[in-house]
Amino acid sequence: xxxxxxxQLDPHESPAFFIQGPRxxxxxxxxxxxxxxxxxxxxxxxxxxxxxxxxxxxxxPLEIVASAPNEWGRNINTYFTSHNQLIQENFKLKQQGLxxxxxxxxxxxxxxxxxHLRTLLSGDAPIIPKATLGEVMHMGRxxxxxxxxxxxxxxxxxxxxxxxxxxxxxxxxxTRVYPFTSEVTLITDKKLSIPIQIERNQLRAxxxxxxxxxxxxxxxxxTSVDIKVGDKxxxxxxxxxxxxxxxxxxxxxxxxxxxxxxxxxxxxxxxGVNNHKHVLILKIPExxxxxxVTDNKPVLPxxxxxxxxQSVVDVLQKNNAAVDPHPVTELPSLDSTDTDPAxxxxxxxxxxxxxxxGSTNTATPNSTSPPNSQAPTAPxxx
Amino acid sequence: xxxxKFSTFFFTLLVGLVFQLYPWSNSGVIIRxxxxxxxxxxWLLQAPYHCNIGWVWFAGLLVDLATGSLLGQHALTFSIxxxxxxxxxxxxxxxxxxxxxxxxxxxxxxxxxxxxxxKLFAGSxxxxxxxxxxxxxxxxxxxxxxxxxxxxxxxxxx
Numbered sequence: 001x002x003x004x005x006x007x008q009l010d011p012h013e014s015p016a017f018f019i020q021g022p023r024x025x026x027x028x029x030x031x032x033x034x035x036x037x038x039x040x041x042x043x044x045x046x047x048x049x050x051x052x053x054x055x056x057x058x059x060x061p062l063e064i065v066a067s068a069p070n071e072w073g074r075n076i077n078t079y080f081t082s083h084n085q086l087i088q089e090n091f092k093l094k095q096q097g098l099x100x101x102x103x104x105x106x107x108x109x110x111x112x113x114x115x116h117l118r119t120l121l122s123g124d125a126p127i128i129p130k131a132t133l134g135e136v137m138h139m140g141r142x143x144x145x146x147x148x149x150x151x152x153x154x155x156x157x158x159x160x161x162x163x164x165x166x167x168x169x170x171x172x173x174x175t176r177v178y179p180f181t182s183e184v185t186l187i188t189d190k191k192l193s194i195p196i197q198i199e200r201n202q203l204r205a206x207x208x209x210x211x212x213x214x215x216x217x218x219x220x221x222x223t224s225v226d227i228k229v230g231d232k233x234x235x236x237x238x239x240x241x242x243x244x245x246x247x248x249x250x251x252x253x254x255x256x257x258x259x260x261x262x263x264x265x266x267x268x269x270x271x272g273v274n275n276h277k278h279v280l281i282l283k284i285p286e287x288x289x290x291x292x293v294t295d296n297k298p299v300l301p302x303x304x305x306x307x308x309x310q311s312v313v314d315v316l317q318k319n320n321a322a323v324d325p326h327p328v329t330e331l332p333s334l335d336s337t338d339t340d341p342a343x344x345x346x347x348x349x350x351x352x353x354x355x356x357x358g359s360t361n362t363a364t365p366n367s368t369s370p371p372n373s374q375a376p377t378a379p380x381x382x
Numbered sequence: 383x384x385x386x387k388f389s390t391f392f393f394t395l396l397v398g399l400v401f402q403l404y405p406w407s408n409s410g411v412i413i414r415x416x417x418x419x420x421x422x423x424x425w426l427l428q429a430p431y432h433c434n435i436g437w438v439w440f441a442g443l444l445v446d447l448a449t450g451s452l453l454g455q456h457a458l459t460f461s462i463x464x465x466x467x468x469x470x471x472x473x474x475x476x477x478x479x480x481x482x483x484x485x486x487x488x489x490x491x492x493x494x495x496x497x498x499x500x501k502l503f504a505g506s507x508x509x510x511x512x513x514x515x516x517x518x519x520x521x522x523x524x525x526x527x528x529x530x531x532x533x534x535x536x537x538x539x540x
Binding site: 024025027028031032034035036037038039041042043048051052055056059062063065066067069070137138139140141142143144145147176183190211 | 396399400401402403404405406407411412434435436439442443444447448449450451452453454455457458461462464465468469501504505506507509513
């Protein structure tokens with residue numbers, strides 16, 4: 001049946017050349033321009049983060065619906081855990097508890113000793129970070145990025161920059177926070193770097209993620225550096241984000257090539273991100289009130305070990321100024337600490353004499369070791 | 383062929399979004415089809431009076447929000463793919479199955495290549511060959527859509 005133009009046509013009945021409204025090409029141009037502008041704004045400015053927050057809050061009910069089947073599956077699985085299995089697990093946990101308790105007894109003594117020594121050297125009390133338990137919701141929907149999503153968000157006082165650990169070591173860092181969820185960038189991501197220390201000799205370095213290969217790279221260490229396959233890397237704590245002493249990775253491969261002054265050091269992360277359901281989100285330690293006098297000075301990284309290291313490095317710098325062709329450049333504000341009365345107080349006479357000995361010991365026989373490696377080792381050698 | 387209700391169109395998009403939000407594991411992400419792209423593209427060709435480039439663009443925006451990638455990346459590629467589909471819409475509904483599937487492979491592949499280019503510009507790494515696998519699952523999803531909502535309807539002879 002043919003309808004006239006004066007009659008009302010249903011949209012699906014109208015002839016094909018009427019149905020599209022604006023031409024597809026002009027529509028395409030409009031939406032392309034819109035998305036390009038959005039990408040530029042999202043990449044360069046911070047305006048769209050609020051929009052993202054609202055949308056994600058609106059999507060949250062759908063997200064719950066979507067993850068419901070998984071939840072049920074897990075609950076059913078838990079329900080049917082056999083009696084035998086529970087007994088076995090209970091036994092194992094009791095054993096583990098016993099071992100841990102024995103270790104904790106030693107820890108109490110060591111802790112007391114540590115506090116005592118710190119007060120002697122007028123350092124800060126060690127910071128014990130508070131933590132929130134988070135649950136891994138999914139491993140990221142984007143095949144391009146190393147991100148996991150946790151079920152804790154800004155409603156639970158999570159802020160970007162917090163460190164995320166599991167019981168074995170560092171998992172990553174919170175990079176984006178939504179009202180009910182948050183995104184964790186894994187330490188293996190290319191964009192993330194983490195300050196580390198070799199546990200064996202306290203050598204400091206920075207580890208960079210290598211992306212898809214799930215490894216960490218430690219660049220800029222000379223070929224003569226004292227590092228072995230199997231060395232454990234722990235956080236050094238100088239950034240004030242990761243508390244010192246968390247396990248990060250194990251060195252798996254060291255390649256030394258003739259044409260490069262740097263060794264290629266590959267390490268494998270310790271924390272099993274794919275295996276765990278629960279992780280801990282550590283609070284960023286509150287920055288201690290640094291001297292009110294030094295208002296115009298740049299605030300140094302907040303860390304308990306920082307004050308101690310600084311005074312040591314200060315003394316070292318003075319001593320090595322004549323010997324060392326490469327002065328320590330990673331702490332540019334150190335020169336001004338001479339005038340700071342608190343920093344001078346921090347260098348107690350026994351500490352400075354110790355570091356004097358330590359620095360001469362390490363610097364003279366082994367001139368190839370990098371200058372920054374001397375700083376942490378110095379106070380360890382009496 | 384009965385006209386498609388707007389509610390049907392909207393509801394399928396919503397279901398696609400839920401599937402997109404499902405917590406896919408690592409191996410699941412490798413074979414996961416682009417639910418919203420396939421569903422929106424189907425309706426674009428089947429019911430152009432409901433779904434236009436704007437809707438496909440919006441679906442892409444939802445994918446951006448779900449994946450947490452740069453806002454507008456998927457929206458841009460979705461709208462370009464939709465345009466490439468829409469300019470051949472009259473011919474596509476007349477194509478036989480194999481011709482149509484070849485063109486769909488081109489469309490889905492195009493979208494993945496565009497996304498890859500955008501990500502490479504942003505400094506991501508080159509993905510390996512499994513990156514192309516979702517095209518197959520996209521085609522399977524297209525078959526499911528056809529089973530539920532019928533083959534692409536040819537225009538009525540006036």
